[in-house]
Amino acid sequence: MPCHRxxxxxxxxGIAVLCILIVAGISSxxxxxxxxxxxxxxxxxxxxxxxxxxDTTGGNCFDGIQNxxxxxxxxxxxxxxxxxxxxxxxxxxxxxxxxxxSYFPLSLNSYWIYAMPNSEWFxxxxxxxxxxxxxxxxxxxxxxxxxxTIHDYFRExxxxxxRWNSSLSAEEVYIPSNPTNGQLWTTSNADxxxxxxxxxxxxxxxxxxxxxxxxxxxxxxxxGSTSYYKQGLGKIELVGVQAYLDSAVVY
Numbered sequence: 022m023p024c025h026r027x028x029x030x031x032x033x034x035g036i037a038v039l040c041i042l043i044v045a046g047i048s049s050x051x052x053x054x055x056x057x058x059x060x061x062x063x064x065x066x067x068x069x070x071x072x073x074x075x076d077t078t079g080g081n082c083f084d085g086i087q088n089x090x091x092x093x094x095x096x097x098x099x100x101x102x103x104x105x106x107x108x109x110x111x112x113x114x115x116x117x118x119x120x121x122x123s124y125f126p127l128s129l130n131s132y133w134i135y136a137m138p139n140s141e142w143f144x145x146x147x148x149x150x151x152x153x154x155x156x157x158x159x160x161x162x163x164x165x166x167x168x169x170t171i172h173d174y175f176r177e178x179x180x181x182x183x184r185w186n187s188s189l190s191a192e193e194v195y196i197p198s199n200p201t202n203g204q205l206w207t208t209s210n211a212d213x214x215x216x217x218x219x220x221x222x223x224x225x226x227x228x229x230x231x232x233x234x235x236x237x238x239x240x241x242x243x244x245g246s247t248s249y250y251k252q253g254l255g256k257i258e259l260v261g262v263q264a265y266l267d268s269a270v271v272y
Contacts, residue, residue, distance in 0.1 A: 057170055067170075116229035118254030119271055124196050124235050125182045126255055127160045127175055128272040133255055136226070136267040141167040143264070155192075159185055184208075196250070200235060211239045223249050223258060226265045231257060 053060055054067050062070035090098035097103045119126065132146040143166030151161050151174070159174035174185035180198035185191075186209055193208040197216075204216040214237060221236035234257065235250040246261040258265045 115227060115254075115266065115269060116231070118251055121253035122180070123177060123182070124200075124250040124252055124255070125175070125177070126253065126271050127177055127182070129160070131269075131271045133269045133271075134267050135259070135264040137167060137262060137264045142267070143167045153185060154190070157192075196235070196237070211241050214239045217247070221249060225258060227267055 054063075054071065057067065059066045064070060087094045091100055092098055093103040127147065129147055129150060132144060134142060134144045136142055143164060145162055145164055147160045147162050149161045150158055152158050153174060157176060159176045162173045162175060164171035164173070174187075175195060176183050176185075181194065182196040183192040184195040186193050189209060194206050197204060197206065200216045200219055202216060202219055206214055208214065216235070217238050218234075218236040220232070221234040223231045223234055225231065231249070231251055233252070235252075236247065237250065238245045238247045240246075246259070248259050249257045251257050254266075254269065254271060256266065
């Protein structure tokens with residue numbers, strides 16, 4: 022499990038797979054920057070050239086030490102730009118979020134990093150806004166890390182979050198507006214999705230104690246997978262894979 026400091030927003034992640042860029046033009050990357058192949062003019066796997074720069078520091082951008090000309094711990098200089106927004110760097114941000122109402126905030130360049138057992142991790146990052154073939158605008162979210170590279174597309178309308186199902190070429194409800202206890206719906210990947218609680222509490226391994234969380238369980242072939250969401254911050258914990266939110270930037 023990554024070395025962790027409670028309530029810290031930008032924590033070192035013991036892996037040098039992906040160099041996180043907040044300000045640089047991630048949204049201008051080509052689709053092949055996420056195909057798991059070294060192609061076009063990339064200098065490494067999905068990095069360099071038209072993609073995000075490769076980490077050439079030998080992993081020192083993830084060692085929890087301010088070194089090699091960094092402007093802060095593991096940021097600036099040869100690493101990702103340092104976050105200077107005082108809201109994002111507030112030690113309580115990981116516990117309190119933005120104060121917004123959405124259980125699944127969607128904004129460009131936001132990202133969430135989750136820690137798992139055995140030092141595994143995965144990251145969700147919103148890399149661009151794009152229009153799909155149904156004419157609607159979506160936020161393109163890329164998952165990297167333990168589960169490989171996954172592309173998802175989400176949009177929010179009137180407080181309800183939709184996820185685009187590319188196989189069906191249709192939208193499916195991801196989180197309903199005004200959720201209530203016992204509320205139930207289905208998707209192509211779940212026999213049923215149930216709102217267990219709209220005021221759940223949770224003491225997370227990231228050092229935060231949360232209340233008024235949305236607790237959702239998705240059932241497939243008789244097996245349930247529970248997740249917790251906090252308004253203004255997003256998904257806090259995934260019980261099935263023992264993953265918890267370790268750091269986040271949410272605009």
